[in-house]
Amino acid sequence: MARLYEHQGKELLSKMGILVPKGRLAASPKEAKGVAEKLGRSVALKVQVLSGGRGKAGGIRFAMTPQETEKRAEELLETEIRGIPVQKILVEEKLPIKNELYLAITADPSLRRPVIIFCKDGGIDIEEVARTSPNRIVRKQVNILRGLREYEARDFIRKMESISSEDIIPLGSIMKNLYDLYRKYDCKLVEVNPLVVTEEGRFVAADARIDIDDDAIFRHPELGLFSTEETGERPPTKIEIAAGKIDEGDYRGTAHIIQLDPDGSYARETNKISIAFDCVGTGTSLTTLDELVDLGYFPMNFADTSGNPTASKLYRATKIILSQPGIEGYLFVSCVSSQQLDNTARGIIKALKELYPDSGGKPNIPAVFTFRGGWDEEAIKLFEEHGISDSPWVKILGRNAAERDSALEFDALYRKWKEETGGMED
Amino acid sequence: MEGRDRRYGRLTIKEEVLEFEVFSGGKVSIDLSKCEECHSKACVQICSLPTMGRVLELKDGKPSLKKDLKEIKKGGCTECLGCELECELKGKKAVQIILPTPELDEYLNELKNKGIKPVYVMAWRK
Numbered sequence: 001m002a003r004l005y006e007h008q009g010k011e012l013l014s015k016m017g018i019l020v021p022k023g024r025l026a027a028s029p030k031e032a033k034g035v036a037e038k039l040g041r042s043v044a045l046k047v048q049v050l051s052g053g054r055g056k057a058g059g060i061r062f063a064m065t066p067q068e069t070e071k072r073a074e075e076l077l078e079t080e081i082r083g084i085p086v087q088k089i090l091v092e093e094k095l096p097i098k099n100e101l102y103l104a105i106t107a108d109p110s111l112r113r114p115v116i117i118f119c120k121d122g123g124i125d126i127e128e129v130a131r132t133s134p135n136r137i138v139r140k141q142v143n144i145l146r147g148l149r150e151y152e153a154r155d156f157i158r159k160m161e162s163i164s165s166e167d168i169i170p171l172g173s174i175m176k177n178l179y180d181l182y183r184k185y186d187c188k189l190v191e192v193n194p195l196v197v198t199e200e201g202r203f204v205a206a207d208a209r210i211d212i213d214d215d216a217i218f219r220h221p222e223l224g225l226f227s228t229e230e231t232g233e234r235p236p237t238k239i240e241i242a243a244g245k246i247d248e249g250d251y252r253g254t255a256h257i258i259q260l261d262p263d264g265s266y267a268r269e270t271n272k273i274s275i276a277f278d279c280v281g282t283g284t285s286l287t288t289l290d291e292l293v294d295l296g297y298f299p300m301n302f303a304d305t306s307g308n309p310t311a312s313k314l315y316r317a318t319k320i321i322l323s324q325p326g327i328e329g330y331l332f333v334s335c336v337s338s339q340q341l342d343n344t345a346r347g348i349i350k351a352l353k354e355l356y357p358d359s360g361g362k363p364n365i366p367a368v369f370t371f372r373g374g375w376d377e378e379a380i381k382l383f384e385e386h387g388i389s390d391s392p393w394v395k396i397l398g399r400n401a402a403e404r405d406s407a408l409e410f411d412a413l414y415r416k417w418k419e420e421t422g423g424m425e426d
Numbered sequence: 427m428e429g430r431d432r433r434y435g436r437l438t439i440k441e442e443v444l445e446f447e448v449f450s451g452g453k454v455s456i457d458l459s460k461c462e463e464c465h466s467k468a469c470v471q472i473c474s475l476p477t478m479g480r481v482l483e484l485k486d487g488k489p490s491l492k493k494d495l496k497e498i499k500k501g502g503c504t505e506c507l508g509c510e511l512e513c514e515l516k517g518k519k520a521v522q523i524i525l526p527t528p529e530l531d532e533y534l535n536e537l538k539n540k541g542i543k544p545v546y547v548m549a550w551r552k
Contacts (some may be wrong), residue, residue, distance in 0.1 A: 022515055238536065242529035250450050252501070312450050312505035312525050320530055323544045325537060340477060346507040350523075355546040376478075385515055422551030 002212040002225040005048045007090045010395055012185065013192070016177045019204045023092025032073035037093040041092040045072050047079070047086040051233035054208075057081045062094055084234050095204055100194035102126055104188040105182045109140070114182065116140040116175060120162065122194030123206075148179040170203050182387030185223070186216030207270075218249065226258065229258040237262045239301070239320060248314050253309025253339075255317040256282075259301045264326040270366030272298035273414070276327040278317065280306045280344065281375070284403060288333050288373035297315040297414075299331075300324045308339045314347025322363075328423060329414050330367040333406045336399065337373045345371065345379035349386050362391035365424070366413040370397040392419050446481075446491065449501045452525035454509065460520035469515035471508035479504035488547045 004012070010020040022039060025048070026032035036043045047059035054060060059081045063069040069091065079086050100122035100326035108115040119137045120130055129138055140156045143150050152307035157163055163171070176196070181192045191209040198204060217225045228236040228244035236244065243257035261267055267274040273290070279285035285304050292299060301324060305317050322330060332348065334341055348369070351359035371379040378398050383389045389396050395409050417423075439478050442458040456469070471481040481503045483492040489509075493502045505525075513521040537544065 086482055238529070238533040242527060242533055243528075245529050252449075252504075273461060310450065310505040311507040312448070312452065312523075315507065315525055316527050316530075319527060323534060325542050325544055327545050343504075343506045343508075346511055350507050350512060363546070364548070364550065382511070386511070420552070424545055424548045425551055 002211040002214060002217055002223075002228075003050050004208075004212065004223070004225075005050065005088075006208055007044060007088075007226075008208040008223070009046055009190075010090075010205065012181055012210060013178075013205050013208055016181045016184075018174055018177050018192075019202060021092040021095055021204055021206060022210070023090055026073060026089050026091050027087065029070040029073040029077065031226045032083075032089055032091045033070035035065045035068035036063065039091075039093050043069055043091050043095045045069065045076060046090045046092070047081055048088040048090055049081045049084050049086065050235065051082045051084060051234070054081060057087070070292055082233060092260065095196050095206060096199040097122055097195040097196050097197045098201075100206075101197065102129075102137075102191075102193045103195045104189065104191035104193070105142075105179055105187070106189045106191075111141055113144055114142040114179070116142060116153075116156070116179070118160070118175075119158070120195075126193060132412055137408050142179065144183075147183070148176055150176045153179075166201070166202075167197070174203055181210075185220060186212070186213045188213050189212060229256055231258065239324060243317065243320050246313050246320075250310075250313070253307040253313060254304070255309055255313045256304040257301055257317060257320060258303075259324070261298055261300050263301060267298040267300070269296065273328050273329060274298060274300045274324075274326050275329040275410075276321045276324055277301055277330070278303040278305055278321055279334065280304070280341075281337060284335035287403040288331065288407060291404050292331065292410070293410045295325075297329070297407075297410075300327055305344070306335070306337070306339060307345075309344070311343040311347035311350070314344050315350045315381055316347075318348050318351035319355065322351070327365065329365050329404065329410060329417075330363065331410050332368070333370040333403060334372050334376070339373055340375050341371050341373055342375040342378035342382060345369075345382045349382060349388060352388060353386070359391070361386060361388045363393060366393045366395075366410065366417040367391075368395045368397065368406055368410040368413060370401050372399040372401070444489065444491070446495060446503070447499050448503045448505050448523075448525075449499060450505060450525065452505075452523060454503065455522045455524070456489055456509075457520040457522075458488050460518040464513075464517045464520065466512075466516040468512035469521055472506075472508035472512045475508075478506055478508060482509065 007025050014020050024035045026035055030245050033298045042064050045061045061072040063072045073089055076089055077086055102122040104117045105114055117139050150172050153175035154168050157168050178190055189211040192205045194206050196204045196206045204237035217227050226236055226241045226244050227248045237259050239259055246255040264274045275297050282304045376399055384397050388394055395413050444456040444458055446454055470482045470484050481493055482489045509524045510521040
């Protein structure tokens, strides 16, 4: 899922004719002050991070003057929101709020159609409202083939209690425009929370959360998004962006790679050893990962190269995985499947030979390869033929090895390697 | 022969080099001048196996393309890398496959500028 920053989302809302507060993005206190001077009124400063609960985490401040704006911006730019350093702030006019509403459009998988969600209590945690007062939230299904007509939106709003008649037309129009945005940009979610009703009676989108469907990213180059795995509340790393390119437009198997501990800080804090990791099959990945963590290792990345990927995918994936600085080992485990493992092996071997040209592909870190499944014997033979198995720091396992065996073998190899080589230089 | 099919790929036989593009964005290059002395023809052998792409065939004692460029570029070559690795083991090291990774290169350049080395270029302590 590719999530847009608030300022990007607001840009799209504005393009679709939905009012958003006047403002601009700032990367420094001075810039923030400049925006406040231009606006000439009280402002809201909002950190631009992808995580939710930003307000509760102290990521939204208000300022009355440009000088105060500069000070608040300085404070915000020195903070981290849920571990993510703040790099940019959206400085925008502070709205004179009369009322706050909630409006969202998402896909309901059980209905297999878009659903409009509306609540008269905006600006608060909608999940909490759904839990405590579910009847305050109303939903409307949309027939994706017909789309949403403006009169249908107005009709939906008309049925709600305490919506005044003069609000029906503007609200209906916003709902229709939001739905058009949802469809135009292949969204998974568009959420405006809160949709502010100002004292002058204007409807303004005070926040915007827009999630684009990963599989549709290629249709929207104008958004500048990357086809990466789900990275949650942080932007994708360069490794993840490089890995995301492997599967882009190539559906011959998959290479799912995500960094669990991009800078190795978690491993350091918990006294674990950072290693590189790749498995065939997510179940095998998770099981092996559990075994490794118990033994004192923490994979810097999660990887699943399955669905019978081409050898070229494995080549690229292996190069990317082994380029993570600070790793002290590499473990590859395949699940028992019909994947053509000789091709998998060829991809890994080509990558190893390129990364370690002087040793003919023998890695300088402990590496365990477990081949189980289709063409596993051929895969093991290829490692032997190319001389990689001869390395004292390489262990090849076959179909009799379970995930735990692979992890234990890796542990034994790592200890021996560490003792004999002293590990990698600083 | 050059620029046979601009849209779907390019076949170049220049100074006895056979080159063709593959679906994922890359190039297979075979130095045919080395193939005369090769007795194994390992590239053609592996490519002809039922589970492989069957792109190469032997013509006048040298590897040649069995499929048209359009088909190869669209995925006819299954990118098993078998031709390169088999030629390296049993042939004359005539096959070279280049599979670009520009985003990774960019990342590695960034690391270099920061003075950070990937592990594969580092030495052991002892």
